[in-house]
Amino acid sequence: MSLEIRTLSEIMNPPQTADSPLSTQEYFVNMGPQHPATHGVLRLVLKMDGETIREVIPVLGYIHRSIEKMAEYLHGRQIVHLTDRMDYLSALANNWAVSRAVETAMGVQTNPRIETIRTLICELQRVQSHQLWWGVLGLDLGALTSFFYGFRDREEITDILEETTGARLTMNYIQPGGLMFDLHPNFVPRVKAFIKYFRPKLDEYETLLSENVILQERLRNVGVLSAEDAIGYGATGPVLRASGIPLDLRKQQPYGVYDQVEFSVPVGTVGDCWDRYWIRIEEMRQSLGIIEQLIDNIPDGKFMEMKPAAKLKLPAGSFYLQIETARGSLGVFLQGTGEDIPHRCHFRSPNFNNLWSVTKTAVGGKIADLVAIVSTLDLVIPDVDR
Amino acid sequence: MFNRQGIKQQQVKVGGKQLTIIQAPRPQRTSQVATVWGALCSLWNGMRVTWRYFSRPSSIVTQQYPENREHLKIPERFRAQLRLKYDENGEHNCTGCKICDVQCPNASIEVIDMRGESGKKEIDRFVWRMDICTFCNICVMVCPFDALEMSNEFESSVYDKRLLTYQLNRYAGPTKKAFEKIESSADRERLKVGRQPFEAPTPLGIAAGVASGPGVSVAPPSTMKKDDI
Numbered sequence: 001m002s003l004e005i006r007t008l009s010e011i012m013n014p015p016q017t018a019d020s021p022l023s024t025q026e027y028f029v030n031m032g033p034q035h036p037a038t039h040g041v042l043r044l045v046l047k048m049d050g051e052t053i054r055e056v057i058p059v060l061g062y063i064h065r066s067i068e069k070m071a072e073y074l075h076g077r078q079i080v081h082l083t084d085r086m087d088y089l090s091a092l093a094n095n096w097a098v099s100r101a102v103e104t105a106m107g108v109q110t111n112p113r114i115e116t117i118r119t120l121i122c123e124l125q126r127v128q129s130h131q132l133w134w135g136v137l138g139l140d141l142g143a144l145t146s147f148f149y150g151f152r153d154r155e156e157i158t159d160i161l162e163e164t165t166g167a168r169l170t171m172n173y174i175q176p177g178g179l180m181f182d183l184h185p186n187f188v189p190r191v192k193a194f195i196k197y198f199r200p201k202l203d204e205y206e207t208l209l210s211e212n213v214i215l216q217e218r219l220r221n222v223g224v225l226s227a228e229d230a231i232g233y234g235a236t237g238p239v240l241r242a243s244g245i246p247l248d249l250r251k252q253q254p255y256g257v258y259d260q261v262e263f264s265v266p267v268g269t270v271g272d273c274w275d276r277y278w279i280r281i282e283e284m285r286q287s288l289g290i291i292e293q294l295i296d297n298i299p300d301g302k303f304m305e306m307k308p309a310a311k312l313k314l315p316a317g318s319f320y321l322q323i324e325t326a327r328g329s330l331g332v333f334l335q336g337t338g339e340d341i342p343h344r345c346h347f348r349s350p351n352f353n354n355l356w357s358v359t360k361t362a363v364g365g366k367i368a369d370l371v372a373i374v375s376t377l378d379l380v381i382p383d384v385d386r
Numbered sequence: 387m388f389n390r391q392g393i394k395q396q397q398v399k400v401g402g403k404q405l406t407i408i409q410a411p412r413p414q415r416t417s418q419v420a421t422v423w424g425a426l427c428s429l430w431n432g433m434r435v436t437w438r439y440f441s442r443p444s445s446i447v448t449q450q451y452p453e454n455r456e457h458l459k460i461p462e463r464f465r466a467q468l469r470l471k472y473d474e475n476g477e478h479n480c481t482g483c484k485i486c487d488v489q490c491p492n493a494s495i496e497v498i499d500m501r502g503e504s505g506k507k508e509i510d511r512f513v514w515r516m517d518i519c520t521f522c523n524i525c526v527m528v529c530p531f532d533a534l535e536m537s538n539e540f541e542s543s544v545y546d547k548r549l550l551t552y553q554l555n556r557y558a559g560p561t562k563k564a565f566e567k568i569e570s571s572a573d574r575e576r577l578k579v580g581r582q583p584f585e586a587p588t589p590l591g592i593a594a595g596v597a598s599g600p601g602v603s604v605a606p607p608s609t610m611k612k613d614d615i
Contacts, residue, residue: 078489162463166463172524212432216413246400246407252400267410279410308527370508
């Protein structure tokens with residue numbers, strides 16, 4: 001396998017060659033960094049031939065906040081609040097990943113109540129994240145209504161989470177050794193009411209978008225990512241499962257109480273935008289099923305197993321842990337030296353790898369296809385740059 | 387609702403784990419005419435959902451802020467402003483132990499202590515910089531004396547950045563517990579040295595030598611001169 005390394009200026013300013021007999025001319029278009037369809041400050045440099053895309057070059061770094069470097073000066077409890085700002089739509093799963101890494105390194109045991117609440121609240125946020133994705137997908141493809149419906153139902157979960165965690169987006173709820181607060185007394189009845197409310201709404205989602213033939217035609221056989229390419233690019237989560245590989249860390253490496261609940265893994269057959277779309281819709285149903293199984297069986301116990309201000313000493317050695325967020329597997333690498341701050345902290349973020357599959361899938365398509373592809377990849381740009 | 391009849395479920399073994407997979411169904415179109423007809427029908431179905439909501443005012447969820455200020459409900463755990471807890475006598479629990487100062491991830495808390503009349507350490511200034519605070523709630527969680535809380539006053543915008551540096555303690559002096567041992571109220575009032583919310587040493591104030599009260603020993607940045615401001 002050969003590896004070609006080119007800078008952006010080399011691509012955009014190729015050496016002058018003999019005149020082409022064709023009357024077409026390749027040109028470059030900047031999509032982003034300020035573009036509503038890139039969902040943040042992502043810049044895609046497109047090499048175009050007419051309206052056909054010849055090459056996609058993602059340019060990163062517009063929202064780089066050096067979270068990994070900052071983590072080298074903070075101890076385990078303080079790193080957690082930075083991960084809220086990475087993938088802000090699955091902040092709780094990010095918190096859990098760091099907390100689990102610190103707990104595993106230090107050998108801290110948590111009780112079943114903590115693990116159940118973590119599982120429950122992360123599944124709620126997975127539904128919430130997919131709701132936002134569904135609304136924004138409609139918006140990107142020209143259907144404004146779905147955006148409002150997605151946000152209306154997302155607001156219900158945000159209110160439930162706000163009551164328990166005290167924040168709407170940057171929650172910082174799951175801490176090394178436990179949770180920041182106990183569950184709010186209103187949590188269980190409100191979640192039950194939400195499931196009752198949301199199941200019919202999910203069917204409505206299908207009427208609005210899944211059954212819509214225009215949407216089906218815009219997603220079907222667009223942006224096909226084969227299983228080999230998906231593995232090659234390191235894609236995870238719904239993007240990988242859409243390519244037909246049933247890899248779900250909740251099944252393969254069960255954490256929390258995922259080994260005690262029943263759920264299925266939706267997989268695609270072709271790996272196009274339609275498969276990625278349908279998998280996320282089905283994942284919402286499966287997540288609701290997991291919540292229904294757990295909501296009545298929350299064991300009693302403490303919500304924090306450590307003293308709140310206890311010193312978190314990372315033992316010498318390297319620790320790596322993965323967790324399945326709404327977008328794929330988030331890996332946390334911590335290198336301890338026996339002090340409380342890590343020598344090195346690295347996040348293997350799902351969005352970074354998922355993003356690069358666009359360089360393969362969008363080639364040969366139109367710009368409108370690229371919008372559909374970027375939308376179904378469900379990118380959160382602060383997680384790409386960190 | 388999308389037709390769920392043709393969805394296949396099967397058991398597979400991946401990585402030594404048995405799991406049930408659901409295969410995504412694929413929409414099939416036979417001809418161009420069927421596609422166009424199907425698109426029109428699905429548009430009609432989608433519009434029916436939209437019109438159903440449009441014709442029902444009870445389904446409106448929009449909140450008219452700021453008109454609804456009186457009955458706006460903010461959850462009690464919502465993190466808006468850091469505050470010291472005060473009892474009915476206006477006394478707090480803070481001893482100036484600096485645990486919150488040490489645990490704060492972005493140094494937005496600065497606790498300055500002093501020697502009190504009894505020779506014990508007491509709080510002099512509790513400086514909280516809201517402009518660099520990320521509202522992670524760690525300070526409230528780690529406080530061993532339950533002296534801090536997050537209040538719900540979320541309307542905190544100001545016109546001057548310097549007004550985002552708060553001094554949280556209303557007085558410098560002993561804690562609630564220490565006051566319980568003092569009998570006369572005159573003695574109590576004498577021990578409370580008043581502190582104002584905005585007289586905390588701000589970054590600009592420190593450089594200018596303004597508002598650097600007793601106990602504050604922060605050197606101004608070497609690049610900044612007194613005439614600069």
